[in-house]
Amino acid sequence: MTILNPTLACADPLHLARDIDAVAAGGAGMLHVDVMDGHYVPNFCLSLDQAAAIRAYRPELPVDVHLMVTDPFAWLDALAKVRPAMAAFHLDATPFALRMIQKLRDLGIRPGVVLNPSQPVELLAEVLDQVDYVLLMGVEPGFSGQKFFPQTYRRLEQLAALRREKNLRFSIMVDGGIDFENGPHCAALGADILVGGAFVCFGQPDGVTASARRFVQALEGVSEKENAE
Numbered sequence: 001m002t003i004l005n006p007t008l009a010c011a012d013p014l015h016l017a018r019d020i021d022a023v024a025a026g027g028a029g030m031l032h033v034d035v036m037d038g039h040y041v042p043n044f045c046l047s048l049d050q051a052a053a054i055r056a057y058r059p060e061l062p063v064d065v066h067l068m069v070t071d072p073f074a075w076l077d078a079l080a081k082v083r084p085a086m087a088a089f090h091l092d093a094t095p096f097a098l099r100m101i102q103k104l105r106d107l108g109i110r111p112g113v114v115l116n117p118s119q120p121v122e123l124l125a126e127v128l129d130q131v132d133y134v135l136l137m138g139v140e141p142g143f144s145g146q147k148f149f150p151q152t153y154r155r156l157e158q159l160a161a162l163r164r165e166k167n168l169r170f171s172i173m174v175d176g177g178i179d180f181e182n183g184p185h186c187a188a189l190g191a192d193i194l195v196g197g198a199f200v201c202f203g204q205p206d207g208v209t210a211s212a213r214r215f216v217q218a219l220e221g222v223s224e225k226e227n228a229e
């Protein structure tokens, strides 16, 4: 079943704990923590110190970290203190992706790589059997609230087909511009994890918990349909 990982980038920074409780009550699978260095993307977001505080606040909720940073190796010591369940770095941020994947694994963190919308799925050829997940960006990284690129569907289909053909077990996460329409469609095409932000859990008229719950229920509907076929 496809799960919802709400991105805390969209939470109210003055009420982070309240919003964590709200998405947890709405059925969040994990908490998605966006880390930006102001260089790989022209923005800053949550820090790994905040990620550690989030882990301490709700230790039963797994955290996945999305590193939008130029030098992912420089963040390993801080990641080791946070010990998230999963962490992903951008494939184009380092020529040593296999080493970075191994470093994450050595820390007990499930490693993932991220592809931006303009990067072909073929770039993943040498890492697909090494990673636990691939994060496909549905928007250019750096900001929430952007419109989903529809070509993400084709890229997702290609990735899911590669997974089937090669009999691999990595999960597929889609992040950016996910809403109530494209989210279930991504789930039907093979996404295992959807990152929900401005259009799914935060800023909806029915509030954080109710909108997250609606989205989780929409995803359950997809799984049920698929199972019935």
Ligand SMILES: O=C(CO)[C@H](O)[C@H](O)COP(=O)(O)O
Pocket (backbone or CB within 6 Å): 007, 009, 010, 034, 066, 068, 139, 140, 141, 142, 143, 144, 145, 146, 175, 176, 177, 178, 195, 196, 197, 198, 199
């Ligand atoms: O990685 C991100 C930005 O780089 C965010 O997780 C993503 O954009 C989610 O926000 P939204 O769903 O509002 O687009």
